[in-house]
Amino acid sequence: MKWNKIDITRYLGAQEYIDTLLIPLVPIALEDSEQMNQVVSQHDLIQAFSNEVEKDFTGRIFLLPTYTYLFTTDREQELPRLNEWINQSQHRPFKHIFLFTFDHHWKKHESKLKGNLLWFPAIQSGDLHSNETQKVIKDQVKHVKELVRSYW
């Protein structure tokens, strides 16, 4: 299920079946051009990843809008805000919380996160629409789907 009107209606009518929450984490940068390029690729990729995973498991996964934060802010400082998102989700019958990210800075704080951090090493992607990149992504997504299933 996605964050839109149609899916929310379906979700509210079938909550007990949707036990898995997916939150993509993506940094934002506006100062440094190099960083901007880097975070934009992360954004593109995480979007493709999350959508693909949601598509196959739409009846069991709820995909939240992307959690964004400044690249320059220490992740330590972001922790309470992100954990508060997760706390809020506990008003719903979610059993599994996955945080998808390409941002390795989270790795260090993994133990303090209230969800399962799934950090993926960045894929070198020039053009997200090229057949080659799509093949690489599809392959990775396959593994991610298996990983998610192993938690169920």
Added chain:
Amino acid sequence: MSEKKQQVSRRQFLNYTLTGVGGFMAAGMLAPMVRFAIDPVLQTHARGEYKAVAEVDEITTEPQRFDWTIDQVDAWYESEVTKSAWVYKDEKDDIIALSPVCKHLGCVVSWEGSGDYPNEFFCPCHNGRYYKDGVNVPNTPPSAPLDVYEHRIEDGTLYLGNAKPRGEA
């Protein structure tokens, strides 16, 4: 008298000619505009079109998954959407193309997706199951059979149209 009559008709002739040219020019300008205005209306019909999905000789009695893309147009976006079908030949040699979308809450089902249930379609989300013909196994979450694609065969190629609830296709 005859000369006067001639002058009138000459003026008329000029008049007609100019109106004709003007009208022709106006039509030339308007035609594309009209087409722009009408085109989107015409294009919505394209959605119901059939797409070439597989060669008939690739299809066996074992369900195989085929993917293809369509251009989907909704109110705001035009996007490329990947569609899939599980396709096989039944005992009567008829081609069956089933939608992989689970009728419970929409996850994607796989043929023999679980080692525990051979010869069935399996939905990983809540263990929904379907027999080979797409009918839901009783006492599993789905309450309806998998949708069936409308299909057409031309020159050895399988074309699939829309997926319809069983019985309507």
